[in-house]
Amino acid sequence: MPPRRSTRRRLLVMVLFLAQLLGIVSSLDALMSTRTAPGAVAWIVSLNTLPVVAVPAYWVFGRSKFQGYVIGRREDDNQLYRVLDDKMSLVTPFHVQPSPGGSQVRTMEQLAKMPMVGGNEVELLIDGDATFASILEGIRAAERYVLVQFYIVRDDELGRTLQQALIDKARQGLEVYFLYDEIGSYRLNGGYLAELSTAGVQVRRFHSTRGTGNRFQLNFRNHRKIVVTDGRFGWVGGLNVGDEYLGRDARVGAWRDTHLKMEGPATLCLQLSFVEDWHWATGEILTFNWQPVPAAGADIPILTLPSGPADRFETASLMVQHAIGSARERLWVSSPYFVPDEGVLAALKLAALRGVDVRVLIPERPDNILTYFAAYAFVAPLLEAGVQIHRYQEGFLHAKTMLIDRQASAVGTVNFDNRSFRLNFEVTSWVMDEGFADQMAAMFERDFARSRRMTGDEVADKPWWFRVASRAAYLGAPLL
Template sequence: MAFERLRTWYREHPRRTWLSVMLFAHLLGFVSSLDALMSTRTAPGAVAWIVSLNTFPVAAVPMYWVFGRSRFHGYVIGRREDDNQLYNDLQGHMSLVHPFRVTLPPDGGKVEAIERLAKMPMVVGNEVELLIDGEATFRSIFEGIEAARESVLVQFYIVRDDDIGREFQALLMRKAREGVRVRFLYDEIGSYRLPASYLADMSEAGVQVQRFHSTRGSGNRFQLNFRNHRKVVIVDGRDGWLGGLNVGDEYLGRSSHFGDWRDTHLRMTGPATLCLQLSFVEDWHWATGEILELDWTPQPANGQDVPVLVLPSGPADRFETASLMVQHAISSARERLWISSPYFVPDEGVLGALKLAALRGVDVRVLVPERPDNILTYYAAYAFVAPLLEAGVHIHRYQAGFLHGKSMLIDDVASAVGTVNLDNRSFRLNFEITAWVLQREFAQQMDDMFRRDFERSREMTLVEVLDKPWWFRAASRAAYLTAPVL
């Protein structure tokens, strides 16, 4: 009865109804702007949200609570937070790798700060293998899983129910039936198209299947902006894989839209794999509340002693770990800095560091795809490339298909392979992971890889950027405004 009277009053007083709705919307906008003021990580982002929330609250409020926040609440980082059971359990396990901790050489400053960011040590006793493109990567991963005797830990951002996806599924199911403990973790947003039947078949075969709940927790319920972008496979605590490839036919170059797919992955064997395993354990704990019982005995690679550091990063970190990692890498370069990234919309800190590196004489090259899979990132990149080119940064656009690899080469010593793109999403919104390798032989392999890619690329010129029509320049500036959610 009371509801009927209220509805009748609203019908009889439409103007007052409209004013009430707008007043309530502005109240929500004001409250939301206070949250943006206290929680948004960058000043420009905070200003943009505060202005829009108080000017256009009807549209801005729901967008803010879906896309606005940059802090992921509730996730426990066992490496860092010493007031929880996960930390206590993992500290004992990780103490086993301390005998393999490396004393950094004189040029180790390239990774010293990164080691502190990671809260993980750089360890020796490892063997590494650079995996280029899908055929080599999936062959290596499948052979590793086939050889598993105790455990297989699998985590991907995207898994598809296609030819390679079903082959991958069949292998995991077979190993589970053999008695191997197989755990499969996928991102609920990145793999939203994965059919329930795909997961049910795996569960029935004995695979423990879990999704990474980006929306889990009362503070994250409406947040669709966070992703777990990590791609990790760990076998028996000894062999590990990470890099740019997800599980799908397009990553093997079978897509008619993208054609050839250029990507980079890394296999590691040795104590560093336990650091990779620790990252998986933290993600699994968030998804399930379970602390996994695994083998934490370091298993050095035979005859190999490569220093490796694993750096997980994400929106639950106290610092902007991925952005700081990239800025430190740029500032550490003395002779050259070569970067590959499919998405190139860096923040002001990275842009400034790139300019300074080029101005002090460092050979700075950034490799990006010619053909984008995201039109906004394509336009946004043109909003800031002119100052980079003027400073001496060389930007190469890959021509032979779609470039998706995420890697860095610093001078002739330090190399990085992982999942981090040069954009705000990887810097602040995604859970990512990177492996740093400190070895000249591996750096030479990276050098060879980059040079082949540069041969298949064209270098951008300042003239082509300045000659773009006004509408293109306007579109690029407008696209750049969306950088916080790209």
């Protein structure tokens, strides 16, 4: 055998041996750290059967625990907690326990490590035009400071409008802070950010690869969308910053989404989530205004629940399971990505079986082909249990909302999928108010009228290749 060929063969053997060794080591890490049993099995099998491909994929996409992030609400042995605990104690006089629903709220408070507070006014914002008109008006009316955080920010017409509003406030002498996710906003060019910085806006990326153990990770995203002005007004929901969110992208078409505006003490809980994220990105502790200002003539209870991969528990998944389990009459859900984990899937079935009106609203065609196929694997058993699945027809549905019985409503950033439940930093605001629930119900009814209801025959009549693709996507659901 020629020496050169023999050398190449020895080198190949060494590479394969090293890959197999790394696969074994990575398998142990997956065994101990992957949060779901199916996810651990999927990674262990792939790491040992195809380590050359699976090992780098695992260390880039496979981890489910975010290292180093300090949660001031939960970790009382850190400086952030000590600073913010005194500030947040000012909200205590506004702490409320609505009835009915008291036990449900107490559980949510334990998950959030934040109280449900009264003294608030809320406004339901349907679709992009209403949402950004409200946000931009709020920014322009700000007198002290502006906090802006989005997962995706585009350098397009809407992005430039937001940019100019922030620049104007910075030039007026206000403190303006702009936080974006480095992966979600990877297309955002340096010129856009430089213009903000030059005008005096404090600009930071969330920096999800920062910290030991996170350096090679691309799997963690800060999916939150938060705007706060002066500690009095806050906005949260499903909309990012880009022309497509206003329905201006012909390829996407009409965009159906939901946001929430709040005024009152609950805004400070939303602000706390921003402060924790800013602390991770910069090491700085922002103080701002922590004096609660109740809304005039309104006393609506709101609970803000941030969640993410730095939590001790799977906060988002537990939140959803608890909400489903608490439903007695009605459970209506809207999500653009519907790949529920086993716990949520079982909770949905049980709710339907005990007679709850369970309806799930999803897009006709989501923008992710894997979740599109995977959803069909979940749909059949849900339909058999009595869950109604509605597919939205008039454009792309992106709203992340829930309506439970006659009082509890949720608007936020959490999708019904593994990524939101375990890998993303998310935030959800729960509103306990019958009047607001009526508005949510009317919104859902309009969406149902623009949707078609799926049937069991529709799933059963799919061709064999579609069913195979659906099952394959189902098996990969823990990794989606």
